[in-house]
Amino acid sequence: MSMNQTVLICDQVDKILNEILQKNGLKVTYEPEIMPDQIKEKIGNYEIVIVRSRTKLTKDLIEKADKCKIIARVGVGLDNIDVDAAKAKGIRVINAVEGAMNAVAELVLGLMLSLAREMPRADREIRNGKWLKKELMGSELSGKYLGVVGLGNIGKKLARHAKALNMNIIGYDVIPIPDEFSREVGLVKADLDTLLSSADYISFHVPFTPETHHLVNAQRLSTMKKTTYIINTSRGEIIDEDALYNALKEGKIAGAALDVFEKEPAVGNKLATLPNVICTPHIGAQTREAQALAANVIAEKIIMILRGVI
Incomplete structure (x- = not known):
C-alpha cells in the first residue's frame, strides 16, 4: 500500500x-x-x-x-x-494488546491491596472524623491464593507481579498454558470450577464473547469461599451483576473490586452502594x-x- x-x-x-x-x-x-x-x-x-x-x-x-x-x-x-x-x-x-498489560496488572494489584486493607473505607472515615484503627483489621496478600482466569498478556503480567508478593497462583484458560510459564511463576493449572472454589482472590482477564457472557453467575458464586474477593478489569458482561449483588449483600463472598460494568457509564449502579465493593470507572489502561x-x-x-x- x-x-x-x-x-x-x-x-x-x-x-x-x-x-x-x-x-x-x-x-x-x-x-x-x-x-x-x-x-x-x-x-x-x-x-x-x-x-x-x-x-x-x-x-x-x-x-x-x-x-x-x-x-x-x-x-x-x-x-x-x-x-x-x-x-x-x-x-x-x-x-494494541501490548499497550495496556502493565497498567491493568498494576491496577489489579492496587485493587487487591485496597480490598485486603479496606483503604477506601479508611480514607472515607478519616474524612468523616472517625479513627477506626482497631476496627480496620486487614489481611496480607503474601501466602494467599490468586486465581487468574485468562492467561493472556495481562493475566501473565499479573501472575508475575503476584509472585513477587509471594502469592500462590492458580491459572485457568481455554487456551493451553505453556509449561515454561507455569514453572516461572509456580502456577498450578486448574479447571475453572476448581479455581473458583479454591482461590482467595480471583481476577478475570477474558474477552466478552457469547461463551463468557455471565461466566460468573449465581451458581458459580455459590461455590466460592466466604473469604473470597473477586476483581474484574476485563469486561463487565462476564459477571451477572444481580447475582454478584446478592452474593455480596448476603455475605456469600467477602468483596469485589470492579473496573468494568455491564452498562457504562455505571453511575447509579447498585453495586456501588455496598460497603464491600470498590468501583473504578474503567481506568485499567488509563495511564x-x-x-x-x-x-x-x-x-x-x-x-x-x-x-x-x-
Whole structure:
C-alpha cells in the first residue's frame, strides 16, 4: 500500500500517534469528539480509521467505509468494532494488546491491596472524623491464593507481579498454558470450577464473547469461599451483576473490586452502594505510559502494514 493514506482518528489518543503517522507521510484528521452520524458521513473518505473506546464502529458505519483498508483500536479488546462486518469488506482490524498489560496488572494489584486493607473505607472515615484503627483489621496478600482466569498478556503480567508478593497462583484458560510459564511463576493449572472454589482472590482477564457472557453467575458464586474477593478489569458482561449483588449483600463472598460494568457509564449502579465493593470507572489502561505505548504500537503496526512488512 502507498504511504500517502488518509487517516481518521475518532477518539482522544496520545499525540505521539498523530506525530508518527504524519512524519511518515499520512494525512491525519483528528476528531476526538466526532459523533456517529458525523462518522457515517465522513468514513467513506478514509483509508484508515482509528478508535479507542468511546467510538463504536457498528456494521452500518463500516458498510459506509468503502475506501477503508485498516481499522485500528488503540487498546486491547475489539468489542466496540464489528469485526465480522470489517472482514466482509476486506478491512484489516488491529489493536494494541501490548499497550495496556502493565497498567491493568498494576491496577489489579492496587485493587487487591485496597480490598485486603479496606483503604477506601479508611480514607472515607478519616474524612468523616472517625479513627477506626482497631476496627480496620486487614489481611496480607503474601501466602494467599490468586486465581487468574485468562492467561493472556495481562493475566501473565499479573501472575508475575503476584509472585513477587509471594502469592500462590492458580491459572485457568481455554487456551493451553505453556509449561515454561507455569514453572516461572509456580502456577498450578486448574479447571475453572476448581479455581473458583479454591482461590482467595480471583481476577478475570477474558474477552466478552457469547461463551463468557455471565461466566460468573449465581451458581458459580455459590461455590466460592466466604473469604473470597473477586476483581474484574476485563469486561463487565462476564459477571451477572444481580447475582454478584446478592452474593455480596448476603455475605456469600467477602468483596469485589470492579473496573468494568455491564452498562457504562455505571453511575447509579447498585453495586456501588455496598460497603464491600470498590468501583473504578474503567481506568485499567488509563495511564500516561499505557496510552503512549498503545499509540506507539498502533502507529508502528499501521506503518508496517502499509510497507508490506506484516
